[in-house]
Amino acid sequence: MTFSNSELARAMSIAERWAAQDPDRATKAEVEATINLIPTGVEEAAQSIVDQFGTRLSFGTAGLRGEIGPGPARMNRQVIIQTSAGFAKFLAERAARGESAETPTVVVGFDARTLSDVFARDAAEVFAGAGFRTILLPGPLPTPVTAFAVRHLGASAGVMITASHNPPRDNGYKVYLGDADGGSQLTSPDDAAIAALIDEVAAKPLSDVVRLPQYERAGQEVIDAYVSAATEGIAARDRLPSDDAFTIVYTAMHGVGSATARALFTALGYPEVKVVDAQDQPDGAFPTVSFPNPEEPGALDLAYERAREVDADLIIAHDPDADRLAIALPFEGSETGYRRLTGNQLGLVLGWQAAQRFAAAGGTKGSLACTIVSSPALMKVAERYGLDYAETLSGFKWVSRVPDLVFGFEEALGYLTRPGMVRDKDGITASADLIALALDLHAKGETVWHELERATAEFGCFASTQVTVRLESAQAVGALAAQIRNDPPRAFGEAAVERLTDLLEPGMAEVPADVLRFDLAGGSRVMIRPSGTEPKLKLYLDTFSDEGDTASRTASAEAALRALEQAVITTLGL
Numbered sequence: 340m341t342f343s344n345s346e347l348a349r350a351m352s353i354a355e356r357w358a359a360q361d362p363d364r365a366t367k368a369e370v371e372a373t374i375n376l377i378p379t380g381v382e383e384a385a386q387s388i389v390d391q392f393g394t395r396l397s398f399g400t401a402g403l404r405g406e407i408g409p410g411p412a413r414m415n416r417q418v419i420i421q422t423s424a425g426f427a428k429f430l431a432e433r434a435a436r437g438e439s440a441e442t443p444t445v446v447v448g449f450d451a452r453t454l455s456d457v458f459a460r461d462a463a464e465v466f467a468g469a470g471f472r473t474i475l476l477p478g479p480l481p482t483p484v485t486a487f488a489v490r491h492l493g494a495s496a497g498v499m500i501t502a503s504h505n506p507p508r509d510n511g512y513k514v515y516l517g518d519a520d521g522g523s524q525l526t527s528p529d530d531a532a533i534a535a536l537i538d539e540v541a542a543k544p545l546s547d548v549v550r551l552p553q554y555e556r557a558g559q560e561v562i563d564a565y566v567s568a569a570t571e572g573i574a575a576r577d578r579l580p581s582d583d584a585f586t587i588v589y590t591a592m593h594g595v596g597s598a599t600a601r602a603l604f605t606a607l608g609y610p611e612v613k614v615v616d617a618q619d620q621p622d623g624a625f626p627t628v629s630f631p632n633p634e635e636p637g638a639l640d641l642a643y644e645r646a647r648e649v650d651a652d653l654i655i656a657h658d659p660d661a662d663r664l665a666i667a668l669p670f671e672g673s674e675t676g677y678r679r680l681t682g683n684q685l686g687l688v689l690g691w692q693a694a695q696r697f698a699a700a701g702g703t704k705g706s707l708a709c710t711i712v713s714s715p716a717l718m719k720v721a722e723r724y725g726l727d728y729a730e731t732l733s734g735f736k737w738v739s740r741v742p743d744l745v746f747g748f749e750e751a752l753g754y755l756t757r758p759g760m761v762r763d764k765d766g767i768t769a770s771a772d773l774i775a776l777a778l779d780l781h782a783k784g785e786t787v788w789h790e791l792e793r794a795t796a797e798f799g800c801f802a803s804t805q806v807t808v809r810l811e812s813a814q815a816v817g818a819l820a821a822q823i824r825n826d827p828p829r830a831f832g833e834a835a836v837e838r839l840t841d842l843l844e845p846g847m848a849e850v851p852a853d854v855l856r857f858d859l860a861g862g863s864r865v866m867i868r869p870s871g872t873e874p875k876l877k878l879y880l881d882t883f884s885d886e887g888d889t890a891s892r893t894a895s896a897e898a899a900l901r902a903l904e905q906a907v908i909t910t911l912g913l
Contacts, residue, residue, distance in 0.1 A: 482499050488557070522762040587653045594660055596658075647675075657766045664754060709750075715881065882900045
């Protein structure tokens with residue numbers, strides 16, 4: 340038992356009030372049944388009540404994300420209603436200060452996860468009840484379409500019901516701000532202000548929240564507008580002759596990206612993709628993968644199988660809400676016949692492409708940006724093209740706000756190639772840009788691997804990897820991070836730490852962040868931070884070489900990376 344009698348009594352009291360006003364009959368019955376088991380001595384029932392009702396999901400810059408279930412510590416209809424009511428109060432206060440339209444417009448989108456459609460309707464009813472113009476998107480759609488709709492429709496805010504690539508039982512509530520924020524995600528201190536207003540709502544009866552079904556339902560025109568905007572800057576192509584076919588395999592990872600992505604590919608004249616049939620239609624159970632994340636081991640197995648069947652030149656993979664992109668290419672000697680590019684490799688390729696496009700269009704003032712845990716290779720590209728370069732804290736809430744942004748990325752497969760269109764990572768437009776590059780290379784008898792070789796010749800070789808420590812809880816992750824912070828290593832193997840930067844210290848970043856940066860002798864780097872959405876501690880390792888030819892540079896940087904990875908694991912006892 341991991342709770343006291345007083346903690347159980349408090350949680351029981353909250354649970355009883357919760358059940359009495361729960362609009363969801365299923366979770367209401369679940370709570371009542373669990374409460375009835377407690378007097379019989381079933382310890383699991385008591386632990387469940389404490390876990391679900393002893394605390395509340397924390398609303399932050401990423402909104403909410405958590406497991407579906409009853410209670411304020413889970414994702415459910417009551418939490419959605421309370422959160423939406425608190426957010427509505429925040430928007431009303433902004434309007435009263437003249438920071439948005441007198442009557443705000445709110446766009447609500449949702450994916451195909453369990454209860455996403457129900458949560459979206461609840462949120463829309465709350466915003467309509469607050470007197471706002473509320474637009475519910477027409478069906479399960481990619482997160483980038485919601486982010487686009489905020490800007491396209493001139494909305495003051497957007498809400499996306501999604502947990503992106505989290506496990507099947509999770510869901511989430513993601514927030515965008517329009518007006519002066521331009522459709523970007525929240526930053527501090529707005530998140531704290533919203534969280535306080537949510538707490539105010541939660542302290543009162545749920546019946547105090549006005550909910551009305553008078554919201555608008557957007558149609559196909561929003562999706563069409565997204566596709567139309569995404570075609571700008573990319574020339575439509577004639578179909579390739581049959582003897583010069585370029586074959587693309589596509590997987591939506593059981594998510595909502597397929598229809599929108601394929602509509603864009605068709606509009607651009609790309610070859611018709613060969614889909615992974617078992618993963619093409621939305622399915623919130625994600626039955627063919629352990630984790631619906633293209634980064635996870637095994638997630639692309641069915642895509643590799645399909646690619647071998649059709650002798651594919653390129654694999655395109657989106658995560659379930661299609662805001663992330665992974666690609667894989669034929670690779671001799673690989674067990675699967677293919678190799679996935681790392682997020683940093685793809686970020687370099689797309690960033691270089693964006694810089695070239697910007698220069699060709701006569702652009703003069705622009706910026707390339709990446710998160711602090713991403714490879715610094717983009718800095719070399721910015722120098723080459725006379726662009727500004729910025730490293731931000733993790734998350735596109737920071738990347739999207741970099742002034743004069745031309746391109747931004749994070750190593751976790753997030754890319755922003757159209758900052759004038761969407762102010763968040765967008766796997767769909769990024770995949771369109773990548774396919775355009777791949778087709779151009781194919782016409783010359785080359786692949787994206789050749790482009791990476793040219794990047795090594797032009798900018799040097801940047802090698803990177805990630806060590807992920809998955810623990811049982813966020814608290815355990817925080818404790819491990821604190822242990823490293825309190826007793827930091829002075830060297831990793833033979834590489835001495837030349838500088839340690841703790842981003843929790845005031846003034847070291849946009850806002851204090853739980854990130855440790857170790858700059859090592861010889862130019863290598865180690866970054867350590869807890870995941871913001873899962874119980875993981877993430878370590879990011881980078882090495883660099885610009886000595887010799889491309890083969891020598893690659894061999895040197897990769898050898899240094901292998902040595903650094905082993906030294907980090909040994910030094911930290913992982």
